[in-house]
Amino acid sequence: MTTVELKMPKMGESISEATILNWLKKVGDSVEEDETILEVATDKVDSEVPSPCTGVIAKILFEPNEVVEIGKVIALIHADASQVATEVKEEENTSISKKDTPKRDIVKSNNNAVKVGVVQQKLVVNPDAFLSPLIISIAQKENLSLEEVQSIPGTGVDGRIRKSDVMQYLKHRKYPLQSIPQAPQVQKSTYAAPQIPFTEGKDRIVEMDRMRKMIADHMVYSKHTSPHVTSYIEVDVTNIVNWRNKVKIEFQEKHGEKLTYTPIFVEAVAKAIQEYPMINVSVDDKNIVVRKDINIGMATALPSGNLIVPVVRNADEKNLLGLAKNVNHLANSARNNALKPDEIGGSTFTISNVGTFGSLMGTPIINQPEVAILALGIIKKRPEVITTEKGDEIAIRSMMYLSLSFDHRVVDGFLGGSFLRKVGDELEAFDSNREI
Structure with a gap:
């Protein structure tokens, strides 16, 4: 039986990682060549990932909402479709469903934690660090300064800062950051944002989808920048x-x-x-x-x-x-x-x-x-x-x-x-x- 590795495909220029949105197949399911297996998203577009061969899903290595580096193996497919689906499903569900022992190595938590601690003390800033719109959006949401974001060690291609790097940094962030000069305190505005009335039974709430949130962040960023x-x-x-x-x-x-x-x-x-x-x-x-x-x-x-x-x-x-x-x-x-x-x-x-x-x-x-x-x-x-x-x-x-x-x-x-x-x-x- 031949085992084929399904890798996170290249999604275009300057894109080094993608987020898994949804698996359309589960362990043990049969797939045809070029049949869509999962949906992924970058900071630019949502895409479908097809199967490279006909076979049976043997192992799924990453869960929805996880950020995966381009070229990383995300699933294994048994190219021999005669494999009994039930046997595969039972075998893999036992090993994968255990949330406490995931076998993933996108981020090496211990090593990164040490690095983050050093950065917070010395704040080694890389002014040439490339910041994607997604990274900028996260920084704005988390109130990170430009200097602070540029100090985060990047684990992407050519040292590029990835979403997972920022998330890991925020997890170990210490306050106050010793090397960042304290800005003079500005008197807070006395303007109170108007409350939005909501009438139960008449009005309804629609949550922004992922793309609308990205558009909103990009437009606000543009007006703040230019x-x-x-x-x-x-x-x-x-x-x-x-x-x-x-x-x-x-x-x-x-x-x-x-x-x-x-x-x-x-x-x-x-x-x-x-x-x-x-x-x-x-x-x-x-x-x-x-x-x-x-x-x-x-x-x-x-x-x-x-x-x-x-x-x-x-x-x-x-x-x-x-x-x-x-x-x-x-x-x-x-x-x-x-x-x-x-x-x-x-x-x-x-x-x-x-x-x-x-x-x-x-x-x-x-x-x-x-x-x-x-x-x-x-x-x-x-x-x-x-x-x-x-x-x-x-x-x-x-x-x-x-x-x-x-x-x-x-x-x-x-x-x-x-x-x-x-x-x-x-x-x-x-x-x-x-x-x-």
Whole structure:
């Protein structure tokens, strides 16, 4: 009989661990190759893990809600499906159900406890420590300072700080931390948070799901991190509307792809970024990281009502057909909850089409660690004064508002306004005779 190890799969760039959400199979159950065995989650997305072979679940090594390092063995599968399921189940339930003797080695408690004690006394800070959004969220919830989080020894790849490292640190944290200077006491606010009335039998309480909690934490973190400024312009997109109406049926028949406005918007943004590359950056303390790749994130609503940002990678290297294929694939995958981890990470600039919901304009929140985000309002027809060879005339035009929120730490009004105007110019200069 061959025993196959099921390992925690790689979930995308920069992800070193994942949380087990739910086992869909139990010890003794038969599985088919590529059949989903469990659901896991990272700080970016929930994913399903398929079976690498046909067989019987022989051993489950980690329980739901446990954090497991990428590449770690999480279960054993007997590839010989003729093994009697009952025998396996009885054998393994005896050894695994004992909560007092789990055979796990994600965190070596004794060693880490010693390390934590040393850190709390000496507070050896690593200013280059990478902090994922999940780690930052935990730090905010537990009131950990940046210096304190950076002092935690990381057990991940290249010393990266994992969730389990922070949890272990909190377990052994001592007060007060001797090496952290005491901040002067600030008088507490006398403002009392308003009580939320609740009427039994009429009102109801809905607990946030995991993704909604992450979105909430990420939005609050962004507003606390970046001083947001929003600029607006109005754009005449009549040429785009007329061209799309003229060619969309032919485009789909020729290429097998729907032609929406999104790839046109992505194309215009990519061209504008090429002219103003300092919009395509991130802030790392006192340094500015200028991104070479132009990866455009598209804020997309999920069927659950939550929000996710799939990414069009290297948007500047794709033509309109390539962008349409990429956009349609990502949008369909989002609607079917089938996005892969590497399809939602690594964006360098984000767009949000608030016009989809009928909004005239929006004031979007920056998708950290980016420094700008563009909101696209609804396209509306209205009478406008235009200049023609005969002079000024009133004509029916398709108009749209663009709003750019940017991080005023590194993007000033000149750069933000110039970039926004460039996007508008690209849209207004669209060739209505363009070939498909």
